[in-house]
Amino acid sequence: MPFYKSIQINATTTAYFWQITEDVTSLFRAVSLKDTSLFRLEGMKSEEHQKGFLAVRMLLQHLGYTDYDLTYDEAGKPHLNYEARSTKYENENPSPITHHPSPNQKHISISHSHEFSCICISDELMGIDLEKLKEKTLKIAPRFMEVKHLENLPVSEQMEKATVIWGVKESIFKIKNEKGISFPEHIFENEFCLPDGKCSAELHFNNTIEKFKIHFYKVEDYIFVCAFPNN
Known part of the structure; x- marks a missing residue:
């Protein structure tokens, strides 16, 4: 599983990187997508964009989320349902996202380029x-x-x-x-x-x-x- 690395930017902000070595079919089979995400994926003409999109969902799953926890507002800005994060993951992996007294107010930003996808999760408003x-x-x-x-x-x-x-x-x-x-x-x-x-x-x-x-x-x-x- 090519989870590449994480970078702790500050006490409450961490970036996570996925190195995309899989093909589209392998990534698609490894994630669960809601209907709106399936529609977006089908509309992507570039295989590179498809892999970047799916690798973001792989990162979410790696952190104990699913595609269903990620939503977008009318302007296309992503939002994360932090409360849905897996209790099992929290118990087994306490370090990546900690120090947060109000777990329903996490911010998320997303980017991908060629062989890498990245998400950043923070207590603070940020963009990556x-x-x-x-x-x-x-x-x-x-x-x-x-x-x-x-x-x-x-x-x-x-x-x-x-x-x-x-x-x-x-x-x-x-x-x-x-x-x-x-x-x-x-x-x-x-x-x-x-x-x-x-x-x-x-x-x-x-x-x-x-x-x-x-x-x-x-x-x-x-x-x-x-x-x-x-x-």
Whole structure:
């Protein structure tokens, strides 16, 4: 079973990664899907998207949930029925999700890219993004970020930093989930260094400025980003 790893981001936030080595049929047979999920799966033309979708359900099952515990609101944002988590799993695996006095208020965010799917579960509102490192991200960097952030870096680090910044913007967008937000025009990353693993960003939208704290990690040849509102 290719549960890959977990990352403890803070005391009440954990990200879980599934490395997708199975084919679609094997994944489909291993999960139980509600009717709405079956309908979504059947509408996916890409096998990669199908596998990413099913691997998310594999992660849920690994953590003691099922597809029935995951719902989406009208804007497409996921919500988790934390109270439905398996008591058996809680007793046998107490460490991944702990320190929480009110278990029905967990937040969930989801991302998948190529060979990996990821879910993040937290007491705090957050958004995540998982992106594979690729040259295309660096080529289109001027479209979504200030290229001054890439100055004086070797190409490999430019690619990593551009991917982090894309993940920052994508993660903040998932938190806000509002139409009209533009990556280059409304979300601004503050200067940071890759070894820090942390940075900050701001959303300037609808005459307000909102601040966010960011954690980022390199997972194999992927960049994982998690954003939190900095209240």
